[in-house]
Amino acid sequence: MSQEILLEDMQCVYQKPATLTDDYMHYCPGCGHAVAHKILMEVVQEMGIQEDVIGVAPVGCSVFAYNYMNIDMQEAAHGRASAVATGIKRVLPEKYVFSYQGDGDLAAIGTAETIHTINRGENILMVFINNGIYGMTGGQMAPTSLFGQITSTSPYGRDVEHNGYPLKITELIAHLPGAFYVTRQAVHTPNTVRKFKKALRNAFEFQKLKKGTCFIEVVSNCPSGWKMTPKETLTYIEEKMLPEYPLGDLKVPAQNNI
Amino acid sequence: MKMQKSEVRLMKGNEALAEAAIRAGLDAYFGYPITPQSEILEYFTEQIPKRHGVVLQAESEVASINMVYGAAGAGARVMTSSSSPGMSLMQEGISYIAAAELPCLLVNVVRGGPGLGTIQPSQGDYFQAVKGGGHGDYRLIVLAPSSVQEMCDFVFDAFKLAEKYRNPAMILTDGALGQMMEKVEFPEEGSLPHQVPDWATTGKKGRERNFITSLHMEPEKMEEINLHLQKKYKVIEENEVRFETFEIDDAEIVLVAFGLPARICQKAVELAREKGIKAGLVRPITLFPFPKKILSDLSKKIDHFLVIELNAGQMVEDVMLAANGKCPVHFKGRMGGMIIQPEEVLEEIEKIIQQPILQE
Structure with a gap:
């Protein structure tokens, strides 16, 4: 019953975008970063802007994003990706510029840069991966960690009296007049991936208008930090993360503003 | 290139430095107010919109220096300025800039410390400027003017050296030189040409991608980077003493x-x-x-x-x-x-x- 399959008889129906390099990603199995990177680069390829886009990588698990994204990139100090992106965009205003940051980077150490970048309405895209934990340093509590979440620095669970509340930075910055487009997406199901892709496309299209900052939060997972199998993290996202961080648009440009 | 002296004015050191930077073809300035150097930011916010380049008042010195990193990485001729406490805040970013070998100009109009200290002149930041300041083994090229004329001239020298060696250069001056007025003769604008370097992140058009980083996880690679930097500093020591x-x-x-x-x-x-x-x-x-x-x-x-x-x-x-x-x-x-x-x-x-x- 064995059947020989010849490659030349096969039709290529799907492949990774040329905007991704051939490097092996260092991400843990099941991590949302890999999907987010691929979708981001698919959008860059489909829009034909590979030669005109400059990305900024953070400190965190995605610190090596520049190894995988086949575009010009800069690696920023912890928390400063949006300041670095500001520097790039101000001297290259006709290029597409994005920053890609995690929750510790964007919503803890980089909070001032996050707020002021958006308040100035810098014409950049900020991609914010929220997995509620510091992944790279070994699973410590993040500003976005959930109530009761057990991490290596909240071993008895996040306690509001001691550690405060999960920081909804996306709701906070959506109020700023400099924010043009603010949305919360996810990448844990085919449907959410499709919506994330649409949001990225919108954000790059909006960047051409020079009307303010586009901000996409991605509610993601961390199998290693959460100490779960990848499959278990998908349930955790649905049952725990999304009630705290509901998906959808927080701010969309009025039609007459586009 | 022999510079044409074109104009003589009576000016404050801080303002002379800022005017010199514009004439040196500054593409971008990012800064934050702090006494006794705020005239630099004020001069740029007044002059740059009428002339050329980018000026941005950042939310902090931390943001300023990282904006400098981004703009320098994108190939711009860029600078920031501050005074002692603000310079302390920038040290992490300066270490990154030195490690990534990005040319830029840093100006420290030093005031008395430690702590919040005072706004009067001091040279208390010599160690910080000369021995590193931030983390890791790196060096800045440090020029110390002693007149308002040199506050102008050293801007040109600092940009030349920074770009020649792909290294941050610092003008280490003090509150008195920043504030006092003297006669200063300015070079003509456009006398210091600048080309966007081929390593800059300007979009990967017709070439392989460029990326700017200071992260090298393999210790062998990180040592190699360190040896390269030390070799560069040695060349600077052999050729640029003044x-x-x-x-x-x-x-x-x-x-x-x-x-x-x-x-x-x-x-x-x-x-x-x-x-x-x-x-x-x-x-x-x-x-x-x-x-x-x-x-x-x-x-x-x-x-x-x-x-x-x-x-x-x-x-x-x-x-x-x-x-x-x-x-x-x-x-x-x-x-x-x-x-x-x-x-x-x-x-x-x-x-x-x-x-x-x-x-x-």
């Missing part, structure tokens, strides 16, 4: 001072010579690279070095290293925003030469 001397040919006691105190010391040398004391002066212009050789050579033929600084004694350590025990190295400093007077320096000279020299 200093001035005054009355050193027959000198028995040589003063060493940088920046504004060098001018005070020149007066002190004149006062000493009037009294028949054979005094001289070496003024380091580049603090890194430090003028070791002239000091080492002098140490073999003079009786004393006297180092004068507006701090508790920082450059004196480098003078001691250069003298390497060949002659005594004395120190006199003022701190906290106080400026030393020529008479005080003379008094110190007299005290030293009246001491019997211990024979081995």
Whole structure:
């Protein structure tokens, strides 16, 4: 019953975008970063802007994003990706510029840069991966960690009296007049991936208008930090993360503003 | 390129520095207000919109220096300025910039410290500027002006050196030089051409992607980067030392001072010579690279070095290293925003030469 399959008889129906390099990603199995990177680069390829886009990588698990994204990139100090992106965009205003940051980077150490970048309405895209934990340093509590979440620095669970509340930075910055487009997406199901892709496309299209900052939060997972199998993290996202961080648009440009 | 001197104006040091930067073809300035350097930011916010380039008041010095990183990485001729506490906040970013080998100009108009300190002039940030300041083994090219004219001229020199060596360059000056007014002759605009370097992140058009990073996880690679940087610093030390001397040919006691105190010391040398004391002066212009050789050579033929600084004694350590025990190295400093007077320096000279020299 064995059947020989010849490659030349096969039709290529799907492949990774040329905007991704051939490097092996260092991400843990099941991590949302890999999907987010691929979708981001698919959008860059489909829009034909590979030669005109400059990305900024953070400190965190995605610190090596520049190894995988086949575009010009800069690696920023912890928390400063949006300041670095500001520097790039101000001297290259006709290029597409994005920053890609995690929750510790964007919503803890980089909070001032996050707020002021958006308040100035810098014409950049900020991609914010929220997995509620510091992944790279070994699973410590993040500003976005959930109530009761057990991490290596909240071993008895996040306690509001001691550690405060999960920081909804996306709701906070959506109020700023400099924010043009603010949305919360996810990448844990085919449907959410499709919506994330649409949001990225919108954000790059909006960047051409020079009307303010586009901000996409991605509610993601961390199998290693959460100490779960990848499959278990998908349930955790649905049952725990999304009630705290509901998906959808927080701010969309009025039609007459586009 | 021979620069055309085109215009003479009476200006504050801070403003002269800012005007010079515009004439040097500055693409972008990012900064945050702090006394005694706010005139730099104010001058740029007034002039740049009418002329050329980008100026942005950032939310902090931390943001400023990281904006400088981004813009320098994108190939722009870029600078920031601050004063001591603000410069401390920038140190992490400066380390990243040095590690990623991005050219830029940093200006520290030093004020008295430590802590919030005072707004009066000081040289208390010598160690921070010359020995690193941030984490890791890196060096800045450090130029120390002593007049408003040099506040202008060193901007051109600093950009040239920064771009030649892909290294941040710093102008280390003080609150007095920033605030005082002197005659200054400006070079013509456009006399310092700038090309976008081929390593810059300008979009990967017709080439492989460029990326800028200071992260190298393999220790072998990180050591290689360090060796490369050290080799570069060595080349800088061999080629870019600058200093001035005054009355050193027959000198028995040589003063060493940088920046504004060098001018005070020149007066002190004149006062000493009037009294028949054979005094001289070496003024380091580049603090890194430090003028070791002239000091080492002098140490073999003079009786004393006297180092004068507006701090508790920082450059004196480098003078001691250069003298390497060949002659005594004395120190006199003022701190906290106080400026030393020529008479005080003379008094110190007299005290030293009246001491019997211990024979081995």
